[in-house]
Amino acid sequence: MDQIDRANELMTVHNEDAIDRFRRRATTKSKPAPGQHDDCIDCGDAIPPERLSALPEADRCIDCQNGFERAKRLAAR
Numbered sequence: 001m002d003q004i005d006r007a008n009e010l011m012t013v014h015n016e017d018a019i020d021r022f023r024r025r026a027t028t029k030s031k032p033a034p035g036q037h038d039d040c041i042d043c044g045d046a047i048p049p050e051r052l053s054a055l056p057e058a059d060r061c062i063d064c065q066n067g068f069e070r071a072k073r074l075a076a077r
Helices: 003-028 049-054 062-076
Strands: none
Touching: none
């Protein structure tokens, strides 16, 4: 398996996980209790409910998302 195939496989798994988390949040009728938020996939801290309200498919906290986007931009150079 070459690097492109592996990257595509990892993205597919990541996207499927994000869809599962989004569906789980969408089917929850009430707001989660404190401490029951989804965790950031990078640092493990709880994603703030305000972020999940604005972007239900978020899988990273703001700080980790910013770092992820910076790394992505640098890798594209």
